[in-house]
Amino acid sequence: MRLEARLRDSARRFGNKIALVAGDVRLTYAELDAQSNRLSASLIRGGVKPGDRVLTALDNGYEAVVSFFGIWKAGAVPCPLHPSIKADKLAVILESTEASVVISHARQRATAEAAIGRTKVRPLLVLAQMDKNGDLGDALRFEELAERKAKGPARRFTSGKALALIIHTSGSTGRPKGVMLTHANVEAACEAISFYLGNTPDDIVLNVLPLSFGYGITQVVTMVMVGGTLVLEKSFAFPRKIMERLAEVRATGFPLVPPMAALIAGMKDLATGDEPFLPHLRYITSAAAAMPPAFIERLQHLFPAAQLFLMYGQTECLRATYLPPEEVARRPLSVGRAIPGTRAFVVDEDGLPVEPGTIGELVVEGPHVMSGYWGDGLASVRALSPLAEGNRLHTGDLFHADADGFLYFVSRRDDIIKTRGEKVSPQEVECALYALPGIKEAAVGGVDDPVFGQVIRAYVVVEDGVTLTERDIIRHCASRLEDYMVPKSVEFRDALPRTATGKIRLGADGTNDTIRENAA
Template sequence: MTSAYDDKIWLDRYPDPSRHSIETEFETALEMFAATAQRVGDGPLIEYYDNAISARELDEMSDAFAAGILDAGFNAGERVVIYAQNIPQFVIAQLGTWKAGGIAVSANPMYRARELTEILWDSGATVLVSMQDLYRDVAALVVDATDVRTVITTSELEYQSANRGPLASATRIDCPDTVDMATMLQKYRGQSPPAPELNADSIAFLTYTSGTTGPPKGAMTTHRNVVFNAQTYRDWIGLDSSDVVLGVAPLFHITGLVGHIAVALLTGAPLVLMGRMDPTETLRTIEEHKATFTVGSITVFIALMNAPDVRPESLATLTKIYSGGAPIPPSTIRAFEDRFGHYIHNIYGLTETTSPSHGVPFGVRAPVDEATGATSVGVPVYNTVVRIVDESGQDVPPGEVGELVTAGPQVAAGYWNKPEATADGLPGGVLKTGDVGYMDADGWFYIVDRKKDQINASGYKVWPREVEDVLYEHPAVREAAVVGVPDEYRGETVKAFVSVRPGATATPEELIEHCKARMAAYKYPREVEIMDDIPKTATGKLLRRELRRT
């Protein structure tokens, strides 16, 4: 019994079969947007501070982008790297790349020279779209040594006049020998590129993994993948054009690409962007734009709870809230609901599953496993079968821990130019996730941790997430990350890094005793280090690998 669908456990509890199977309505993400642009017309599709871009304007600007890069020598099938924060130009460039028959490649704006070079070389990109400051500080140092022929630069100050929040200190920067995006769009405005030869199996994105176990790999996300999971978000949560999508996840990440951009392109719900995530500005934006839906890492919601002078009424409209990318401590879900009155629903997926493979149905509260304290990540979404397997690849019974192996229409086609990695991680199109978890007798799935993060203390297995959940139960703890560190006696021992809430205090000894009273002797941390802030990725995931080096 390894799939909630195979064994009809979930169907027995929630008997509407339509909740478990959907058909893709469009062959490509570009067709999906075209239908929305026709339907929405002059209605807003992107809202950015005090300005809005309509669906019609977005269609025209992405046409102009495609015409511009084609005129500069771009060929169908080539790659465009987009190196930017959450700004409208990201969406324009992505759509324009598809209209030119190309593949969009999103680059983390936190990348420095070495990391950006890796992505440019691996993808073989011929066009780079970069924010002006990122070009000046990083890309200008490396781009001449790559295959890039055209560099397009842009400013986060375009398409708004508020100049507030993260934009208050922004300035326009001259970038010699590059194409200014605003000028290019104006020059080619009104031109329509030839219809590209795309189909469901065409690659829409190269979405790079974090590279925690080696060099980053470009997951080949197809148009079918994008359309399917855009519909998954829409139907699973009940989203439509009356919603407003709050863009708190980075657009370069699969959550932003699908849970924000693709959802807006499918439903016609306006996507609200803010450049960089800032808690105070986010609260103001939610209230000002009346955002109704978002999906982001749990660290985003922790930051909102701890923002200065936060008012519960700021989140009054934000009733459809999902979180993924990292385990959610039950105590944080309770604290958020007590503060704002809204429940945070779990959702789970990876880069290779084009965002969700599991989710908690909207309006349903996820169970919490009494033995481990883990909040369920939900059940497999539509058309998706997930197995729990042991080291030999054999199915394990409910309640037994193993690796999650996922098959479904959202699973990526493989890794760009890496056939061996594809054969190893996606054999036969089935994803070996590297995540360890289990399914309970009612069909709910739980994630224990990543395989590589397991701590072996005197032969006993310790999963960092369980220790972190216990630490979050302490009222002073804002964030917690647990790693294994070398120990002469135990081989490895448990060390915790903790940041505390504003105005709160806690000593390492107090936190150790807190865990000791609630966990088996081999699990509780022997060391606790208090930090101002725990290092995180741009998506809000705690950087355990950085902490292991401290």
């Protein structure tokens, strides 16, 4: 079943039930279905054809959810992007996807128009939260498209093999990779997730994870699948307010990443009195990075009524493994075993399964594995092997398994930095550094951090006679990169270590762990 058909089915079964809460907006299933129908009709009138790509750069608000389903109902493919994306990167993705529409917040209009101006692509520009008295120019107002009455019969599609998402993630080359997921891929992953979490129509999930991120998107789809309620918050910038919001909405599910757990663990006055804190909270999930055992213990102390699910996944398959809550005490460092209906196991360099305790590459098999990378056949061939049912994904991550088949993450083979639950390519940050006049050499590494997993550190060599401060460099990066990519510290060097062939030899701590090409 296609993803928009899931919404239609839930609208039929739970029409008057609240599907979505985002700020002051509350939409029932019937209203979400109707708004996405109207947006779909507006996109079709605007020339959107089946298979067209639609870029969205939206905060966690009702507009993002309506956009997903409206785009699917038009037969098009959402390409969700982080709302803080900068013009240079947006232009690259716009040109690569040849998108027919860009949907953005009005405050990001200058960024969107700058990106469009740097390409030959001329998409429709749709702006959300635009001042009613503001000059739209050639742009369209999102709210009008979602409220305009539809004319004519709606499009209906049945093929689960059609693309449902292109999620862009940092690649080791510095250019964003477009992970192509079909409707069948997303449905298979979300059905498995919903099964092991035991989701029902009674669930209320509070989500602060960005909807440009696979982990965030699965919260939307799983709740629609079961007829639950999704409560969206824009960020975790104010943890205490999120704790209050969890209590206010009586959330039963709370997805987080380890940096969020670190902030919660540091809140000393949550568990007070005889009553357990948030007794209605049924489960907490964690993905995107390893969860330190100390954080696990603190979460279990603060939320004794909640089951903790530790998970591992990649954008290329959304979710690969989960650790049942009853195993957390015995195997706190494990990410569990394959999600239902799939396989995940460790292989050697020849692709053969290894013995327990032996380190090798994790491979994932099943109907949830992506169909490939957008416009990059070579990378697709390297990452995927076709199977009778689905694909085999070569994750590039090093794992080992214990005698019971439980998997343990060891390290990544590439130099991707994982910070705040997001993947960051060092080369992409280095390109931004080299754009600053006065930078002679630059390299980037990830430094272990108890809150964010890793933080980004820049190592730079400044040209003779040039004066740059750490603040100058960080401010420059902030003007060119998404906020999670901006270095948190800068180390000035007289020179960067190189090999005899001129390659920078730099590890996470600024030493000689990893060899990478200069990004200049």
